[in-house]
Amino acid sequence: MLNRTADTQKRTSWASREVSTHVMIWVLYTIYFSLLLHFFYGEPITPKFILQAIVYRIGDAMLFYGLALIVLPRFFSKSKIFQLILSFLILLGLYLGWRAWIEYILMPWLFSTIGTKIAQMISLTIFNANTYVMFSVGYFFALKSIKQQKEIAHQEIAIAEKDAEIARQDAELAILAKEKTLAEMAFLRAQINPHFLYNTLNMLYSKVRGASKEAGNIILTFAEMMRYATSTRMQQDTVDLEGELDFVKQYLELQRQRFNNNIFIDYEEQGDFSYFRIMPMVLITIVENSFKHGELHDPESPLQIRAILEDDILTFSTWNLKRKDDNPITDKGQTGIGIDNIKKRLKVVHGDAQELSIIDDKDDYAVFFTLNFNYNPNGI
Known part of the structure; x- marks a missing residue:
């Protein structure tokens, strides 16, 4: 009035x-x-x-x-x-x-x-x-x-x-999505006590290395992987790309030892990865899905993994034949993080600088992931 x-x-x-x-x-x-x-x-x-x-x-x-x-x-x-x-x-x-x-x-x-x-x-x-x-x-x-x-x-x-108002609402939704993702990751990490797990693995290594050098190496490799996966660096939005690739190679070595070198993997790297950062647990999740879907016992059709860095653009790809049976080589979802979750997190952390695509045919399963480290959304 x-x-x-x-x-x-x-x-x-x-x-x-x-x-x-x-x-x-x-x-x-x-x-x-x-x-x-x-x-x-x-x-x-x-x-x-x-x-x-x-x-x-x-x-x-x-x-x-x-x-x-x-x-x-x-x-x-x-x-x-x-x-x-x-x-x-x-x-x-x-x-x-x-x-x-x-x-x-x-x-x-x-x-x-x-x-x-x-x-x-x-x-x-x-x-x-x-x-x-x-x-x-x-x-x-x-x-x-x-x-x-x-x-x-x-x-x-x-x-x-x-x-x-729309921009404000979009910003609020983006913040909520990021907070939800961080909460989900924190929940996943909280399910494992890293100090207890790492100390237990070291204890097992000291117990078995005298009886079996091979078993000791497996435990040691797995312990290093767990130390990396549960470290405080994983709580950040991005980690060193080189460290992520080392984690992938440790995982591949662990799988080779697990199956007595009866799986066939063709792994190739090109480029200097030491100056770039990436969202954690992306590459290992892609590789795990290849193990989950792949027929890796055929020496004529090995699992192909390529990590190529050229002109500041990372291309990480996997290809494998699909198994005819329904039983995966590895336990389903070892990291606890699936491809759908990875896609959501990538959108929050890297935005339009990244692209993740999957080819799931009758006989082949392939994943292609690219990340442009020089991407500028304003085109400047």
């Missing part, structure tokens, strides 16, 4: 200022026009002269505002062309009547003057009317243009506010 009252008072104040401005303009114009008549045409400044100046300007103002504020706003359209012409003629007739009343009634009654000839009075009236009609039309279009500009400005402000 208070806001409505304040708005009403504000509009009333603005209208009063506008009316005062218009009145002042007409007063100054009347004085200016009268001075021109006095200095250039020798018209003496008398009560009659002053009264004529005032009443004629009143008629001019009625024509000006009648056309600009009443006739044109109501009838300026193709569908109302007849009403527009008729209204304009009526307004012009009123203007002519006003000037005739001044010329033949008011002035003779007050000053006993004789009016000019009717033909001369009509021609002068039409001449004056042309001037104020042009001013009036210009004023009407100026008001219309200002109104349109204000509407456009209001629409642009509304659109900008809506875009800002």
Whole structure:
């Protein structure tokens, strides 16, 4: 209620200022026009002269505002062309009547003057009317243009506010998604006590290395893997790419030992990986899926793993034949993190700089992962 009252008072104040401005303009114009008549045409400044100046300007103002504020706003359209012409003629007739009343009634009654000839009075009236009609039309279009500009400005402000709200909501959703991902990772890590696990593996290594060097090496390799997987570095958004590839190679070696070198893996690296960082546990998850789906006992069709870094773009790919049976070589989901989870996390951490695609055919299973370390979303 208070806001409505304040708005009403504000509009009333603005209208009063506008009316005062218009009145002042007409007063100054009347004085200016009268001075021109006095200095250039020798018209003496008398009560009659002053009264004529005032009443004629009143008629001019009625024509000006009648056309600009009443006739044109109501009838300026193709569908109302007849009403527009008729209204304009009526307004012009009123203007002519006003000037005739001044010329033949008011002035003779007050000053006993004789009016000019009717033909001369009509021609002068039409001449004056042309001037104020042009001013009036210009004023009407100026008001219309200002109104349109204000509407456009209001629409642009509304659109900008809506875009800002959408951006704010998107930012909140992104934050929530990232927090959810971090919470999921924290939950997965919390399921393993890293110190207890690592110390237990070291104890087992010390117990069995004397009896079986091979078993000791397996335990040692697995212990190193667990130390890396459960380290505080895994809590960061990104880790060293070189460390992730070492983790993958340790995993491959562990699998070879587990199956007595009866699996066939073709692993190849190209590039210097020491200067780049990547989201943790991506590469190992891709490799684990190859073990889960792959037939790795055929020496003619080994598991192919490629890690290529060229022009600051990492391409990590795997290819393998699919098994005919339903039993995976490794336990399903050893890391506890699947491809779907990896895709969500990659979107949060690396955005559009990465791409992960899977080819799952009848006989083949392949994964292609690319990461552009120079990607700039603004294209700069």
